[in-house]
Amino acid sequence: MSSKEIKDIGIVGYGVYIPKYRISVDEIAKMWHDNGPMMAKTLNVTEKSVPDLDEDTITISVMAARNALARADRGDNTKNNELLSKLGAIYVGSESHPYAVKPSAVTVGEAIGATPVMTAADIEFACKAGTAGLQNVIGLVKSQEIEYGLAIGTDCAQGRPGDQLEYTAGAGGAAFIMGTENIIAKLEGMYSFTTDTPDFWRREHARYPSHAGRFTGQPSYFRHTLSATKGLLEKLDLSIDDFDRVSFHQPNGRFPIAAAKRLSIPYEKLEDSLCVTKIGNTYSAASMVGFARQLDMAEPGERILICSYGSGAGSDAFSFVVTEEIISRRNLAPVTDDYIEDKAMLSYAHYAKHRGKIMMS
Amino acid sequence: MIIMTRKLVAENWRLEKARYALVGNFCKKCLGYHFPKKQLCLRCKTSEHLEEYKFKHEGKLLEWTKIYDPAKGFDFAGPYYYCIVELEEGIKITTQLKYVTDEGRLKYGMKVKLVFRRLFSHGNEGLNTYGFKAVPVY
Numbered sequence: 218m219s220s221k222e223i224k225d226i227g228i229v230g231y232g233v234y235i236p237k238y239r240i241s242v243d244e245i246a247k248m249w250h251d252n253g254p255m256m257a258k259t260l261n262v263t264e265k266s267v268p269d270l271d272e273d274t275i276t277i278s279v280m281a282a283r284n285a286l287a288r289a290d291r292g293d294n295t296k297n298n299e300l301l302s303k304l305g306a307i308y309v310g311s312e313s314h315p316y317a318v319k320p321s322a323v324t325v326g327e328a329i330g331a332t333p334v335m336t337a338a339d340i341e342f343a344c345k346a347g348t349a350g351l352q353n354v355i356g357l358v359k360s361q362e363i364e365y366g367l368a369i370g371t372d373c374a375q376g377r378p379g380d381q382l383e384y385t386a387g388a389g390g391a392a393f394i395m396g397t398e399n400i401i402a403k404l405e406g407m408y409s410f411t412t413d414t415p416d417f418w419r420r421e422h423a424r425y426p427s428h429a430g431r432f433t434g435q436p437s438y439f440r441h442t443l444s445a446t447k448g449l450l451e452k453l454d455l456s457i458d459d460f461d462r463v464s465f466h467q468p469n470g471r472f473p474i475a476a477a478k479r480l481s482i483p484y485e486k487l488e489d490s491l492c493v494t495k496i497g498n499t500y501s502a503a504s505m506v507g508f509a510r511q512l513d514m515a516e517p518g519e520r521i522l523i524c525s526y527g528s529g530a531g532s533d534a535f536s537f538v539v540t541e542e543i544i545s546r547r548n549l550a551p552v553t554d555d556y557i558e559d560k561a562m563l564s565y566a567h568y569a570k571h572r573g574k575i576m577m578s
Numbered sequence: 579m580i581i582m583t584r585k586l587v588a589e590n591w592r593l594e595k596a597r598y599a600l601v602g603n604f605c606k607k608c609l610g611y612h613f614p615k616k617q618l619c620l621r622c623k624t625s626e627h628l629e630e631y632k633f634k635h636e637g638k639l640l641e642w643t644k645i646y647d648p649a650k651g652f653d654f655a656g657p658y659y660y661c662i663v664e665l666e667e668g669i670k671i672t673t674q675l676k677y678v679t680d681e682g683r684l685k686y687g688m689k690v691k692l693v694f695r696r697l698f699s700h701g702n703e704g705l706n707t708y709g710f711k712a713v714p715v716y
């Protein structure tokens with residue numbers, strides 16, 4: 218394949234997975250004698266997703282990857298095997314890998330049947346590890362080292378009990394298979410903006426992350442998100458009006474709205490991506506789940522901007538143009554709303570059990 | 579203790595294709611399915627006609643029971659349901675049945691799908707075992 222010309226690169230399959238359980242901001246607030254309605258309004262989040270007792274970053278990745286494969290194989294199982302034999306890379310981006318040492322990506326590879334002729338690695342960059350993986354995959358496909366590559370952004374985020382983060386730290390995953398044939402959305406370009414900005418961190422062996430409060434806003438989320446977005450527009454010689462839809466990282470329901478406002482993006486172009494209000498901040502998955510929901514609803518020809526943000530800090534921005542293929546492919550797997558709407562509420566006590574805050578021995 | 583851990587590691591590794599991706603085999607001669615993978619077709623007594631086969635993640639619910647007193651290591655999950663599922667290809671497997679909030683809604687022969695879950699964590703420092711569990715489709 219080395220002699221072939223470089224064709225268009227894009228998404229050939231995408232899939233999300235969100236655990237069934239939720240806890241409301243109100244229920245968490247009751248536990249700490251906070252004002253629930255006020256907290257929900259301040260964060261613009263009413264509920265967040267909670268993993269089941271037997272779910273973690275690996276199980277969520279596998280479920281999302283299977284959904285992505287179902288869309289990639291175009292409903293034909295024989296193509297599935299053919300595609301899997303050509304899937305040359307799997308990257309799983311997360312800050313909550315179940316193992317400190319032993320890759321999540323190998324279990325994903327084995328579970329979907331892509332092993333053994335492939336490369337794999339776990340990636341960590343706070344909430345933008347998923348898009349960093351996407352960049353790796355794009356690079357490999359573009360250089361024709363591999364035909365297909367899978368990038369997953371996923372997390373089962375932990376917030377310190379009583380901390381502001383506890384209200385939003387959710388769980389979910391999104392998987393994207395990149396390739397050059399039967400593309401659902403064509404990649405136009407990408408742009409990153411990265412600095413050493415210590416707004417949020419977790420040391421080895423620490424159970425919960427620490428954060429720098431208000432410092433997470435202007436010098437961190439906004440500076441990187443706005444700079445990456447503006448950089449991408451300049452690189453592609455596009456204006457924000459050329460985009461029909463956007464998805465930003467969503468640590469809460471307010472930040473992405475404020476970012477859109479500062480870029481003069483009408484709320485309607487952002488709205489469909491705002492999953493955070495119902496499932497909380499899914500960390501590495503957040504901007505990718507928002508993007509997936511945009512794909513669930515997009516018309517052929519629409520241009521979509523996705524911009525992640527990871528603390529520490531950096532943003533990756535991408536521009537995609539949706540193709541006709543979206544029509545026949547999006548219903549080959551559950552759409553994002555199927556997961557958002559299929560929910561069961563937990564009390565704080567059950568939530569504490571689900572998040573391993575109750576010790577059996 | 580070390581011996582036990584080693585055994586679990588080997589078992590984990592040996593069964594992972596079956597547990598992760600429902601990999602078994604199909605015999606082209608007697609048209610029989612095997613799960614997990616067998617070295618020989620039990621009917622034809624030869625490996626000659628065997629090919630690898632990935633079972634579909636769907637089946638029907640044959641039996642179920644509620645476990646009130648979980649086995650050691652599963653105490654966290656109790657009470658929970660355990661069930662027998664017949665896969666589309668006719669193979670029967672046993673597994674945990676998830677999301678049973680109203681037992682009255684369970685029906686013999688109803689459709690179930692298999693999802694990917696953590697089956698067991700071997701303490702704080704041991705391996706995690708992953709595999710399939712069943713979810714009723716109402």
Ligand SMILES: [Zn+2]
Binds near residue numbers: 606609620621622
């Ligand atoms: Zn046979």
